[in-house]
Amino acid sequence: MWSNVLYIDLDTGEHTIRDRADLFDKYLGGTGVATQLLLEECPIGVDPLSPQAPIILSIGPLTALLPCASKAVSMFKSPLTNEMGESHVGGRLAMAMRFAGYDSIVIKGRSDKPSYLSIHDEEVKIKDAASIWDVSSIEVTGQILRNVEPGKGRRSIMRIGEGGVNQVRYANVNVDTYRHFGRLGLGAVFGSKNLKAMVISGTEEIDIPDMSAFKKMYNKLYNSVVDTDVMDKYHDLGTAANISVLNQLKGLPTKNLKQSHFENAESLSGEYFADNLLFRKIACSNCPIGCIHIAMLKTQFHKGHEFEFRNISYDYELIYALGTNLGITLAEDVLRLIDRCERYSLDVLSVGGVLAWATEAYERDLITPSDTLGIALRWGDTDKYLKALDQIVKMPNKFYQALAKGTAVAAAEYGGEDYAINLAGVEIAGYHTGPASIIGQIVGVRHSHLDNGGYSIDQKASSQQLTEEKMVDKIIYEDYWRMVNNSLVCCLFARGVYSEQIMIDSLASVGIIKTRDELEALGKEIFLAKYQFKKQEGFDVGRVKVPSRFYETVSQLGKITPETIDNMLTLYREKTGV
Amino acid sequence: MLACSRINVNSVSLIDSAIDIRTSGGLESAFEIIVCRACHDPPCARACPTGALTPRDGGGVVFNKDLCDGCKACAQACLPGAIHFDRSGLPLICTHCGVCSKFCSHDVLELIKVEVL
Structure with missing residues (x-):
């Protein structure tokens, strides 16, 4: 029904639109269709930063x-x-693509000079970005594009900062100031294509086959979202509420996972942020929850009472990565670090992991002041971390070049792999809840805690006495069904509302008829298609090393043993065939 | 905007809405809500050369589609810019039905009854 794919070639400057009903009819959209397009478009073994x-x-x-x-x-x-x-990503992008009439966009090639994409309905242009290429801040880039591009109130603006331009391997793409394509380095891919930004908007009207069935479904879903506890959970204190919860449960990674609780957690809690720093909440387009929490930080930029105020969005993961995991004791300092990552468009989870490893390696004299260019990294020392961040983006020497490639690469070069906290090369999310969290991130298609919610399965295991096999079964169920959810594409914060039956009914309300069995089979098929890509690029789930630190530090479920991880991984591989 | 379009125009669109929400300078700035203020002496009605817009009891205007020739003089007369147009170029006039407030989950929009003096 909706199956337009816009193909843009930055080499030639040309674009085409193709109807790919063949893909959308079968894979629905979102992650299902994107996986097929990736398999079609990405040459095996290609350099990820090549045209x-x-x-x-x-x-x-x-x-x-x-x-x-x-x-x-x-x-x-x-x-x-x-x-x-x-x-x-949330923000405005999904809606802007919908009303511009593009269900997928494929961008290939490399522009011969700095460029940005300007897409408004059927008008697709590659425009000169030479004058903003060196603008380091994503905020200023956004302000400039806002003034020269149409679509006010309906558009989405994606852009990269200096981290993306310099191709830091975990640079993100900022979307609409407060949201991000955060993980795994899309910002560096943008940079490698000389692509600074993309603006998209549209004015299309969407045809719905049965408007009255659609309206009924809308009302039902709207009411269940605003009436359930998701509003409290994600809107009130927001995800930051988890700092106190996980700290109490001993599941909060702290100081490079040396600890799973933080003695100063109270000063970084969701309650502290909300009472003292929160000044605004906003929502992604078409979402009644409104989970985006924005803090206001007043900072002095010059002596003589010269102040500015910064608006900084925060979440649980960010406070863990740049707070507890670096031993930071002041919420205001966490905001300063988040703000610097935002300026450069860097993934906060990876930055936190890299800096935590570097701090411990420095503590153990594995790296020296000549490596760090005189920056004495120390737990809780925000000013040093800010300076190190500047160097990661500029990459002036071998050490910072290594840090810009991530924790796993840095530890392979400098040592300290036992405490290089990554799983499959990805710095972890903020959960040391037990074995399901570790397994979940190892096997997850993007090595994200959101692939299967392993942390939440650990929490269930603690209350329901789940066996290892039962935990594996739950991980697999989530792995498959989240493929369906992510093909629709619904926010995972609403996953409690979008049950199997609601997904079926929702699709029917827009004229797409699928049975439960069809969706379940589809979830599995998409999952396996992703593994096909992963395997062809050299990923082997059996070869992922778990740094020993994961076993040494007590988790919410007590100490985790290598035997448990081995057993669960073996079960997982037998059951899924990966 | 989506509620207005869905319920009043039977459409899914950001254009077919009598209320417009946008930022005043990116998401880091304040939101603007652009909607009919229900004037008691509506300039849009005074500007309408065909009599398609006439003052409504209690404020605002009543729109008679059959008389409208799409000249857009009404929009020029409205300082807040609250007269939006649909795809065919006809104005979308807010009837103060309150549907938008029903789908505002954070109580920013509210439909209230005012006494006419």
């Missing part, structure tokens, strides 16, 4: 139609892991 490597963006059949169907999917080959790259 041949594609960028794929996709939305789904419910996008901009039903509440919380608010996300867009990106797929690419990751310059951080050299295998499948996938990241999802």
Whole structure:
């Protein structure tokens, strides 16, 4: 029904639109279609930062139609892991793509000079970005493009900062100031294509086959979203509420996972942020929840009472990565670090992991002041971390070049692999909850805690006495069904609302008839197609090394043993065939 | 915007809405809500050369589609810019039905009854 793919070639400056009903009829949209496009468009073994490597963006059949169907999917080959790259974003992008009439966008090639894409309905232009290429801040880039581009109130603006321009391997793409294609380095891929930004907007009207059935479904979903506890959970304190919860449960990675609780957690808690720093909440388009929490930080930029204020979005993961994991004790300092990552468009989870490893390696004299260019990295020392961040982006020496490639690469060069906290080359999310979290991130298609929610399965294991096999079964169930959810594409914060039956009913309300069995089979098929790509790029789930630190530090479920991990991984591989 | 378009125009569109929400300078700035203010002496009605817009009891205007020739003089007369146009070039006039407020989950929009003096 909606199956337009816009192909853009930055080499030639040309674009075409193709109807790919063959893909959308079968794979729905979002991650399902993007995976097929990646398999079609990405040459095996390609350098992820070469012109041949594609960028794929996709939305789904419910996008901009039903509440919380608010996300867009990106797929690419990751310059951080050299295998499948996938990241999802909220903000305005999904809606802008829908009303511009593009269900997927494929970008290939490399522009011969700095450029940005300007897409407004059927008008697709590659424009000169030479005058903004060196603008380091994503905020200023956004302000400039806002003034020269149309579509006010309906558009989405994606852009990269200096981290993306310099191709830091975990640079992100900023979308609409407060959201990101955060993980796995899409920002570096943009940089490698001389692509600074993309603006998209549209004025299309969407045809719905049965308007009255659609309206009924909308009302039902809207009411269930605003009436359930998701509003409290994600809107009130937001995800930052988890700092206190996980700290108490001993699941909060702290100081490079030396600890799983933080003695100063109270001063970084969601409650502290909300009471003292929060000043605004906003929502992605078409979402009634409004989970985006924005803090206001007043900073002095010059002596003599010269102040500015910064608006900085925060979440649980960010406070873990640049707070507890670096031993930072002040919420205001966490915001300063987040703000610097935002300026450069860097993935906060990777930055936190890299700096935590570097701090411990420095503590153990594995790296020296000559490596760090005199920056004495120390737990809790925000000013030093800010300076190190500047160097990671500029990469003036071998050490910072290594840091810009991620924790796994840096530790392979300098040592300290036992405490290089990564799984499959990806710095971890903020959960040391137990074995399901570790397994979940190892096997997850994008090595994200959101692939299967392993952390939440650990929490269930603690209350329901789950066996290892039961935990594996739950991980697999999530791995498959989240493929369906991410093809629609619904925000995972609303996953409690979008049950199996609601997904079936939602699709039916826009004229797409699928049975439960068909969706389940589809989820598995998409999952395996991703593994096909991962394997062809050299990923082997059996060869992922778990740094010993994961076993040494007590988790929410007590100490985790290598035997448990081995057993669960073996079970997982037997059951899924990966 | 989507609620207005869905319920009043039977459409899924960001254009077919009598209310417009946008930022005043990117998401880091404040939101603007551009909607009919229900004037008691509506300039849009005074500007309408065909009599398609007439003052409504209690404020605002009543729109008679059959009389409209799409000249857009009404939009020029409205300082807040609250007269939006659909795809065919006809104005979308807010009837103050309150549908937008029903789908505002954070109580920013509210439909209230005012006494006419």
